Every structure is written in C-alpha cells, then in structure tokens.
Amino acid sequence: MxxxxxxxxxxxxxxxxxxxxxxxxxxxxxxxxxxxxxxxxxxxxxxGWLNLAGLFWLDEGKNTFGGDSKNNVVFPADKSNPFLGEIWLDKGKVILKASPDAAVFNGDEPVTELDIFPDEKPVTLKHKSLRWFIIKRGDKYAVRLRDLESEYLKGFTxxxxxxxxxxxxxxxxxxxxxxxxxxxxxxxxxxxxxxxxxxxxxxxxxxxxxxxxxxxxxxxxxxxxxxxxxxxxxxxxxxxxxxxxxxxxxxxxxxxxxxxxxxxxxxxxxxxxxxxxxxxxxxxxxxxxxxxxx
Structure with missing residues (x-):
C-alpha cells in the first residue's frame, strides 16, 4: 500500500x-x-495540511480550471484569474495547458504546457497565493489545491x-x-x-x-x-x-x-x-x- x-x-x-x-x-x-x-x-x-483549499476529481479528457464558476475545476474567485487553462487526463497521463496570460508558474518558470504527473511524482504549480498538484487515489486523479493565505491557516491557534x-x-x-x-x-x-x-x-x-x-x-x-x-x-x-x-x-x-x-x-x-x-x-x-x- x-x-x-x-x-x-x-x-x-x-x-x-x-x-x-x-x-x-x-x-x-x-x-x-x-x-x-x-x-x-x-x-x-x-x-502542511492547514492551507488545503480544494480537492477536485478530474474527468477523463479536458478539464478547464480557474476562478470562473463555468470551469470544471473552480478555484477561489478572489484568488485566481477567471480562466487559467486546461488540465487533460488521458489514461493516467496528466497534462496542463495554461492560457497565454494565466501567470501559472513551475518554480520561477512560466508554464505553457507541462506533464504535471510524471511517474507519479507530481509537479507543484503556482498562481498568486495558490499552489496545486495532482494526487492519485485508486484509479482516480484529483487536483489538490493549497492557498498560502488560507483561512484555516490564519485561524489556527x-x-x-x-x-x-x-x-x-x-x-x-x-x-x-x-x-x-x-x-x-x-x-x-x-x-x-x-x-x-x-x-x-x-x-x-x-x-x-x-x-x-x-x-x-x-x-x-x-x-x-x-x-x-x-x-x-x-x-x-x-x-x-x-x-x-x-x-x-x-x-x-x-x-x-x-x-x-x-x-x-x-x-x-x-x-x-x-x-x-x-x-x-x-x-x-x-x-x-x-x-x-x-
């Protein structure tokens, strides 16, 4: 296991x-x-666990993501541009395609297209205060989202x-x-x-x-x-x-x-x-x- x-x-x-x-x-x-x-x-x-801000299960094929509620994966609207791009799930392969003005980064490098789940070693991406990567549970894949300005983190005593x-x-x-x-x-x-x-x-x-x-x-x-x-x-x-x-x-x-x-x-x-x-x-x-x- x-x-x-x-x-x-x-x-x-x-x-x-x-x-x-x-x-x-x-x-x-x-x-x-x-x-x-x-x-x-x-x-x-x-x-850590206090900044988790979302868990989004991916559908096979195209999953749009960003702050707009019309996306398949909806990030917090006050922390994200309306449309950040697409996450494609193809039989266990996960590819992110960022929109040109998305300001999505891998480290300090802007991302246009990237395999974000190579060999079950997820890549962490960032946009403003948000961080996200892919997790696998059984045969399902999900986006795990973090917010470095999370209310759970701010409220922790x-x-x-x-x-x-x-x-x-x-x-x-x-x-x-x-x-x-x-x-x-x-x-x-x-x-x-x-x-x-x-x-x-x-x-x-x-x-x-x-x-x-x-x-x-x-x-x-x-x-x-x-x-x-x-x-x-x-x-x-x-x-x-x-x-x-x-x-x-x-x-x-x-x-x-x-x-x-x-x-x-x-x-x-x-x-x-x-x-x-x-x-x-x-x-x-x-x-x-x-x-x-x-």
Missing part, C-alpha cells in the same frame, strides 16, 4: 520518529514539547493535548509477518489491501492489545481508534508512528498520537482505522479533537 500513503509517511516520518530513551520526567516532557513544536511547524508549513503521562509510553512486542495484508478504507470510501510488516502487541493495566501496522519496520504507520474518539479525540481515529528496535520490540508512545489531516481540512483524503485496530481502551494521551472536519 504504501504507494497510496507514502505521501503521509515521507512528509511525517522525519518529525514523528525519534530515538528511544530511558524515561525521565523532565527530560521526557521537554522532548515531547520539542516534538510537538515541530509538529505545529509542519502543519503551518507550505507543505494550536491543538489541545492531554498532559504527558509516563503510562502511555508503552513497550510493545513486534510480531513480524510475511505476505500479510491489511484492508484499509479511506474517507472517500475506497478500500485497498495494504502490505503489513507485522503486529504490535502491548499491555495496559494488565490487559493485552494488538495493533496492525503498515509501512516498514523502520517506519511503522499505525492507524488506530479508541474509546476517547466518542467525545474527546477525533472521531475517525488517530495516527501513531514508531519503528522496530534490534531486539524485536517497539516503543508505542501514545503521547505522540496525532490527528489525521482530515481533522484540519475538509479537503484531505485520510485512511481510516481497520476494524482490528479499534481498541477497547480509552487512550487518554496525545492530541485531542480539533475542528469540526469529521
């Missing part, structure tokens, strides 16, 4: 995977605060969290598997069987729990739900990242449980927890509910 969710992993792994440590109240809390500050910076960055607690830094046993698939559905309703390197087995208050991970042993991606989702945390679950130690164990630091991108924007396409990752446990750690994007 991880072609589908590699974007999440590449963007987030460097922030959320930190070395294991021996617990010390003050040092650990300081480390969590530093990690959280990087988390906030990543959300507010140009590549931080994320409420539970107090840091030692009890939620949990040592897990990693049970490796070969050829295992995990069925994951995203919020658009698309389901895919994703490769899983194994399962994390851990105990809280003497009771054993299990979480299936995707990704790799160096970068395990866990999508989980728990009983706090009902009222205190994001209703569709949260994310957690970790890695496998040389001795076959892994730290599950639930103090680093994070909201998925869909908590911050209605334009994200997030994976949902597989049914086996819905814990009969209230994980009162990490990020609490943010916003109304359920």
């Amino acid at each position: 991880m072609k589908k969710y590699s974007y999440y992993l590449l963007l987030l792994a460097g922030i959320y995977l930190l070395p294991a440590f021996t617990f010390n109240d003050t040092a650990y809390e300081e480390q969590i605060q530093q990690w959280h500050q990087k988390r906030i910076e990543s959300l507010k960055a140009e590549s 931080g994320i409420e969290r539970y107090p840091v607690q030692e009890k939620w830094l949990v040592k897990a046993r990693f049970e490796a598997t070969t050829g295992k698939k995990v069925s994951i559905t995203d919020i658009t309703g698309r389901t895919a069987d994703q490769e899983s390197p194994g399962t994390l087995i851990f105990s809280v208050n003497g009771k054993e729990y299990r979480l299936d991970a995707v990704g790799s042993t160096k970068n395990l991606f866990i999508i989980f739900a728990d009983q706090t989702n009902k009222k205190e945390t994001y209703g569709a679950g949260r994310f957690l990242y970790t890695s496998v130690e040389e001795d076959g164990t892994a730290w599950l630091d639930f103090n680093k449980s994070i909201n998925p991108p869909c908590a911050f924007s209605p334009f994200a396409t997030c994976p949902l927890p597989p049914k086996q990752n819905k814990l009969a446990l209230a994980v009162s750690a990490g990020e609490k509910r943010y916003g109304d994007h359920e």
Whole structure:
C-alpha cells in the first residue's frame, strides 16, 4: 500500500520518529514539547495540511480550471484569474495547458504546457497565493489545491493535548509477518489491501492489545481508534508512528498520537482505522479533537 500513503509517511516520518530513551520526567516532557513544536511547524508549513483549499476529481479528457464558476475545476474567485487553462487526463497521463496570460508558474518558470504527473511524482504549480498538484487515489486523479493565505491557516491557534503521562509510553512486542495484508478504507470510501510488516502487541493495566501496522519496520504507520474518539479525540481515529528496535520490540508512545489531516481540512483524503485496530481502551494521551472536519 504504501504507494497510496507514502505521501503521509515521507512528509511525517522525519518529525514523528525519534530515538528511544530511558524515561525521565523532565527530560521526557521537554522532548515531547520539542516534538510537538515541530509538529505545529509542519502543519503551518507550505507543505502542511492547514492551507488545503480544494480537492477536485478530474474527468477523463479536458478539464478547464480557474476562478470562473463555468470551469470544471473552480478555484477561489478572489484568488485566481477567471480562466487559467486546461488540465487533460488521458489514461493516467496528466497534462496542463495554461492560457497565454494565466501567470501559472513551475518554480520561477512560466508554464505553457507541462506533464504535471510524471511517474507519479507530481509537479507543484503556482498562481498568486495558490499552489496545486495532482494526487492519485485508486484509479482516480484529483487536483489538490493549497492557498498560502488560507483561512484555516490564519485561524489556527494550536491543538489541545492531554498532559504527558509516563503510562502511555508503552513497550510493545513486534510480531513480524510475511505476505500479510491489511484492508484499509479511506474517507472517500475506497478500500485497498495494504502490505503489513507485522503486529504490535502491548499491555495496559494488565490487559493485552494488538495493533496492525503498515509501512516498514523502520517506519511503522499505525492507524488506530479508541474509546476517547466518542467525545474527546477525533472521531475517525488517530495516527501513531514508531519503528522496530534490534531486539524485536517497539516503543508505542501514545503521547505522540496525532490527528489525521482530515481533522484540519475538509479537503484531505485520510485512511481510516481497520476494524482490528479499534481498541477497547480509552487512550487518554496525545492530541485531542480539533475542528469540526469529521
């Protein structure tokens, strides 16, 4: 799977995977605060989730785009020229043809015609405060739009969290598997069987729990739900990242449980927890509910 969710992993792994440590109240809390500050910076960055401004599924063939409501892909009228050009989808190939006066740029270079989805490596284009690129979900293609002057970005004031607690830094046993698939559905309703390197087995208050991970042993991606989702945390679950130690164990630091991108924007396409990752446990750690994007 991880072609589908590699974007999440590449963007987030460097922030959320930190070395294991021996617990010390003050040092650990300081480390969590530093990690959280990087988390906030990543959300507010140009590549972060707070500036998402649109998600537009492309039809096969010609898709006109710009600020005029007559276009197939309608950008914010106050941020875009009425007609910027055409985006052509031809059996997985995506070509942008800009109108002569569109002021569409690839970096500092004006664009007239460009393959904007070569080898699943999307090109980011810009016009005024807008940025956009192509994403692929299953066999569908869409324009993901960002606005560097987004109201979601301007209105962001931080994320409420539970107090840091030692009890939620949990040592897990990693049970490796070969050829295992995990069925994951995203919020658009698309389901895919994703490769899983194994399962994390851990105990809280003497009771054993299990979480299936995707990704790799160096970068395990866990999508989980728990009983706090009902009222205190994001209703569709949260994310957690970790890695496998040389001795076959892994730290599950639930103090680093994070909201998925869909908590911050209605334009994200997030994976949902597989049914086996819905814990009969209230994980009162990490990020609490943010916003109304359920």
